[in-house]
Amino acid sequence: MTETDTTLGAELVRRGVSRRALLQYASVVAAQMMLPASAARTIAAELAKVHRQSVIWLSFQECTGCTESITRSFSPTLEDLIFNFISLDYHHTLQAVSGEAAEQARETAMKENKGKYIVVCDGSVPTLDGGVYSTIAGRTNLDLLHETVENAFAVVTVGTCAAFGGIPHAKPNPTGAESVASLVKDKPVINISGCPPVPEAMTGTIAYVLSLGRIPDLDHLGRPMAFFGETIHDRCYRRPFYEKGYFAKSFDDEGARQGWCLYEVGCKGPVTYNACATVKWNSGVSFPIQSGHGCLGCSEPDFWDRGGFYRPLAASTSTKTGMYVGGAAAAGALAGLVATTVARKRKSAAVASMAQPAPEKAESKEG
């Protein structure tokens, strides 16, 4: 039996994972993906039958934080095993080979799994000046992306850079960075945004695709509803303090220590959709708000350019409001003075005309 013929069920048996454990994992996936409990059995049965899925991981303008995040997920768990089970045929950080051999591995995977392989992308794609700002093996990211996705089954973007452009896309965007989702039009694209994304969102989505063979329900930004269906604010444990009006005024003040809401210090939880507040990080230990910092809104498009991380959501993002208002007050005063002057002149003219008798009337009286 070749490596690609191995099923996940056989692999799990080989590693000593019981069927009960697989069922438990399937139940968790079903719950995470908002499926009925009865779906757990189907997921477990289908996962056991799944063959090694070829995955080509393309890294563009990125910091490798997304890979760091995923490889540091709840190890050693079933999610980790599934991640390991994937035939990761091309990945800059994890692959052993380099140079031409690496590119050959990608080409071989594309040829042998035509129409079936999944392309995972992290990082945005530079498009300015022919995309010269990031090249791999002498080819631009744009060229590599188009070639690789041509015969893919689906594209999964990992991280906000790939999903929405992220930090490279931030103003002034010197490389003309674009999201993968904006460049791939003819394939299903699943966006797992975040900087970095929650590892379970990644593994849960892959488990869903592997077991059910279809794309999960996505929101209007192409993100799985199961993980991006609710805001951080709605599921935040500090939410009751928001409702009571208890806000930390600065980091590490008494309110912050008491766990009060971080809205006033710029938390973007109310407009950020992600699973941080529920799934959390490092085996459910914590998430940024729990460790005392407001949400940056990193899973949302253009989070870097939304008026500053520490400016409250309720405040205007414009830095020129004072100038506009000052100018408007001066212009208003001028307009008022002009109106007053005109009114005074009219009155003076009216008074003057009333003081002198009309010549025609005078003439008629004389006549």
Next chain:
Amino acid sequence: MELLDFARGPAISVALAIFVFGTVWRLVALFGLPRMHDLSVPRPGTPGPIVAGTKEIFRRMWPRHEFSQLSMFSFLNGYVFHIGLAIIVFAFAPHILFLKGLTGLHWPALPNNVVYAVGAITVISLLAALIHRLTSPVLRLISTMNDYFSWFITLLPVVTGLMAASHLGARYETLLAIHILSVCALLIWFPFGKLMHAFLIFISRGTTGAFLARRGIQF
């Protein structure tokens, strides 16, 4: 740029600028108008214009006994939605943060749930005001589009704010953007419509009081 970014950025800045421009323009133009010199001799024993004007401002805050049955609803309902609007604008934490961003001033907020309840009461009160206006023959006769539009533009931010708070009808960020844009519409309309009474009501009442007192009219 998404709708929320537009609302929080250029839209609110431009709306504030128009609000300030229109308000300053109208006030400067009003106070700069040439005054009509009252050549009549003041009745003996009448108070000066400041005292008379101040008395008139307070006197008009409650209906006269003769008209109490007729106008009590308008007075009480008016108090409900005016106080409600003041609580919503000045006692809701996110609104205080908005004002803090503009002026640097801030003060304690009320619990959100209290403000939500006040918001609901304010909406009911504003609807009652409209029904009263539509069902009263005299009020209907003297009402213009200015009155109805001013009512609508006042109601809109309260309704959209409550919708945003309760995530009703759309995603929160969309509702928040619509709410901010409705506030922008209110700010733009404010100086040019009947809402300007917020600045002018005490001036007009005081002026009327001083004018009547000079002629010896006593209430």
